[in-house]
Amino acid sequence: MTLTALDLARIQFAFTVSFHIVFPALSIGLASFIAVLEGLWLKTGRQVYLDLCRFWSKVFAVGFAMGVVSGLVMSYQFGTNWSAFSNFAGSITGPLLTYEVLTAFFLEAGFLGIMLFGWNRVGRRAHFAATVMVAVGTLVSTFWILASNSWMQTPAGFTIADGRVVPVDWWAVIFNPSFPYRLAHMTLSAFIATSLLVAGCAAWHLLRGTRAEGVRISLSMALGILLVLAPLQVFVGDLHGLNTLRHQPAKLAAMEGLWESGPDGVPFTVFGIPDMEAETTRYALEIPRLGSVILTHSWNGQVRGLKAFPKADRPDALIVFWSFRVMVGLGLLMLAMAGASWVLRRRGALFETRWFLRFAVLMSPAGFIAMLAGWFTTEVGRQPWVVYGVMRTADAVSPVTRQAVGVSLMIFVVVYFLVFGTGMYYLLRLLRKGPGTHEPTPSGQKEPFGPWVTWSGRRPLSGAGGGVEDDSEGGEGHV
Structure with missing residues (x-):
């Protein structure tokens, strides 16, 4: 079978979106789960909720980073492989994706640093507010992405002039006929997928004989969801x-x-x-x-x-x-x-x-x-x-040309498996370590809101560290 440039462009987009969809879904589910855990800690004062919040924040940090990278790569294809579509429908898809960046991505990026590195720098309520804002940001992002994709499924609120789509009713564009159902379906899918991951991680540690309270709570909460x-x-x-x-x-x-x-x-x-x-x-x-x-x-x-x-x-x-x-x-x-x-x-x-x-x-x-x-x-x-x-x-x-798309597709395959393969390996190592018990604060490091060790914050991804290797010591060796 001879593949055309169209076939290869479709395969390339399907390949990149298949990688991309997993990580934002993980971020959507984990952000809300972490916010609930931190809220329970503030309400009850129980250390176990803070330990769980810390552990799943590491997983969230890595998943969020991979989601951002895969999303940037995917968006470039609208110009390289699908320019005719962008020229035809860009007056609708362009603003919708821009709204996603201006509202959701900036909201997440603005509060993510406080969520990951602000334990020693802001108060409890301020930190909890930042965590909630990150969770809200992931849901707002879902809203705009699903609005754009749903419009492609059930287009409404537009006319065609000079061979291009012209929006005439933005309310109808955004809340097109399939949007409410697809938004609810996708959001629930993200929460369910995350709950299964949390439950599977906890179950694995229980099978190994771990009876830490955090493991039992993780399994119980995930299965309740x-x-x-x-x-x-x-x-x-x-x-x-x-x-x-x-x-x-x-x-x-x-x-x-x-x-x-x-x-x-x-x-x-x-x-x-x-x-x-x-x-x-x-x-x-x-x-x-x-x-x-x-x-x-x-x-x-x-x-x-x-x-x-x-x-x-x-x-x-x-x-x-x-x-x-x-x-x-x-x-x-x-x-x-x-x-x-x-x-x-x-x-x-x-x-x-x-x-x-x-x-x-x-x-x-x-x-x-x-x-x-x-x-x-x-x-x-x-x-x-x-x-x-x-x-x-x-x-x-x-x-x-078919050759140009084919070459870029091969490059994507190699780079994606190297980059995201490494990221997935790191995530699995984090899950293998599991939500353990309380760890003492290293000498000389401040304790955030009580006896709970956080990361040093000296490198961008240090928030995802915290002892992946069993023999790591201190905050500096955790990444």
């Missing part, structure tokens, strides 16, 4: 599906591997292999009418199949069908994990049931995998449009 948010995500996902049926019916048909509309309701395909050429789903395992019940909440609800759309307007059903099932399958496992945790908690066996702890460790990356699968469902399902129903992806690519 999962118990509330996993069912809520199912509800939000259902609303999102109804919205997709209304505004992007071809995407929904691809998600279900549905080719025929069917006069008496449509089945739900549990398993199958969609064949775009033959216009059928091979080896389909179907449950009659269940598709109508799920998709329309009606026994005889009508859903248009892919054959109702021109071939040129159909997304790749094979990718969308299976990425959607990966997301849903992992979501069901999350529900099972949340339910099992509730039963074990009531029995007083949450921290001693080894099969459940092993399950929690295995599920620790599941939130991020499900998030990536959902993102692939969303973006591949939008094809062949870059702005749904308005601009085709083939018309959005820059006038670049």
